[in-house]
Amino acid sequence: MTYPRLSRTVIAAAVAATILVPVSSVAEQVTIGQTFLASGLDPAKGSNGWALVSHGIGEQLFRVSRAGEVVPNLAASAKRNDDGTWTVELAPNRFFSDGTPVTAAVVAAALNRTGAANPSARATAGRLTFTPVGTGTLMVETEQPTTILPSILAEWAFPVYRLSGDTPIFTGPFAVDSFEPGGSIEMSPNAHYIDAEARPNVTLRRIADGQSLALAFASDELDMAFNLPVETLKMLNATGKEVTSFPVSYQYMMWMNTRSPALSDRRVRRAIDLAVNREDLVTASQAGVPASGAFARSYPFAAEEPLQHDPKKASELLDAAGWILGDDGVRRRDGARLEVVLYAYPQRPDLVTFQPVVRAALAKVGIAVTTQVTESPSDVAASGEFDLFLWAQHTAPAGDPGLFLSLFFETGAARNYSGWSNPEFDALIANLRAEGNPKARIDLARRAQEMIAAEAPVSFLVTPEWHVGLSSKLEGYALWGSDYYVIRPDLVLAR
Incomplete structure (x- = not known):
């Protein structure tokens, strides 16, 4: 992973969307098993922000690429001003899963709320204050001076959301249909995310221990088993199951x-x-x-x-x-x-x-x-x-x-x-x-x-290295970024 090159001005082209080939007009089903699951859907609480991004539900203004570089995501650019504040321009034509456009006012309301509630959002540069300046521009003040705001906005505490009543709505490639705390999340493709028709429906199951996770994968209950115990690999290999090992950070x-x-x-x-x-x-x-x-x-x-x-x-x-x-x-x-x-x-x-x-x-x-x-x-x-x-x-x-x-x-x-x-x-x-x-x-x-x-x-x-089981449905799906981007926009069925 390379150290992000962050100068006083960070301007990059918007992240190019992965070109996906539609599988069918009706989304098929994929079941993913993990030993962890978001404890709730509110990004302002605990470590939920990390889990929601990992699950393919939430996104930040910036993200870390497969090459380890901080790149724009919901933002298009960030520029440090002479007075130490920052100007962040939003990427155009981005939407929440209910079709609401991503605007500066909505982003500011969400991230100010998170900053007030979650100490993890205040760790690197103190409290961040977001002020909308027009529809697509944010002014960001930091409690403590920083030259790496794009990197901070890629931290797991900063997924963007809007509240519909008490329900958070997100911008990621998958939308929450139902959530059983401690059990599972049912998700469908976010219809307002590019190439939605190519993605399957996803059931994300929490399986509390690694041995049970391996047995569920061996019995064809899962299409992905994330973070298998090493002692189960011999058994899985003997059954012909595909297990991928990859280094993590x-x-x-x-x-x-x-x-x-x-x-x-x-x-x-x-x-x-x-x-x-x-x-x-x-x-x-x-x-x-x-x-x-x-x-x-x-x-x-x-x-x-x-x-x-x-x-x-x-x-x-x-x-x-x-x-x-x-x-x-x-x-x-x-x-x-x-x-x-x-x-x-x-x-x-x-x-x-x-x-x-x-x-x-x-x-x-x-x-x-x-x-x-x-x-x-x-x-x-x-x-x-x-x-x-x-x-x-x-x-x-x-x-x-x-x-x-x-x-x-x-x-x-x-x-x-x-x-x-x-x-x-x-x-x-x-x-x-x-x-x-x-x-x-x-x-x-x-x-x-x-x-x-x-x-x-x-x-x-x-x-460490981690071990992930993949069924034939997900053959070739590449794992990277540790567990911060397990479910991504390119999660599509193998052809």
């Missing part, structure tokens, strides 16, 4: 709760990070590469040096912190055992696969681990009721490092699950927000990763 990581008594000590956190062998995790998942830091190595702002595995140094740090190894192989200090609870969640099957590997690695240095699996990872992470938490995150969803570093690590940030606070890091992120030079942004992002590595509020583990 997610990072698998392990949050360390700095509010936990034992983990409040940096030496203990560093010891845990050093004790885990990332190569063992890659072997367990049978795919991916060891992480070097917060970002996949395909990004120019990724950390360059490999992360260390050094159990001897880990033991020395624990000794220095006063945790003495007992005859039973568990460390103690002041009579208390060094024991932690390690959480994972089944929506990302590899994380559950990692649990016994991490437990064994920590046992070798005298840390006792109990494992837990939760169906509600966001709730547990936000509650702070954990010690260690295996987590999957797309760390550069809009091709820029700023969102992840600010949203998950700044003091008091909405998703600072580890509870870490470092004034020097906060100052660096403030500089990153204001910096427009791409090389300087790379340098700042790498320095931020060095600070995180030194304090270890998180342990970055693996850059």
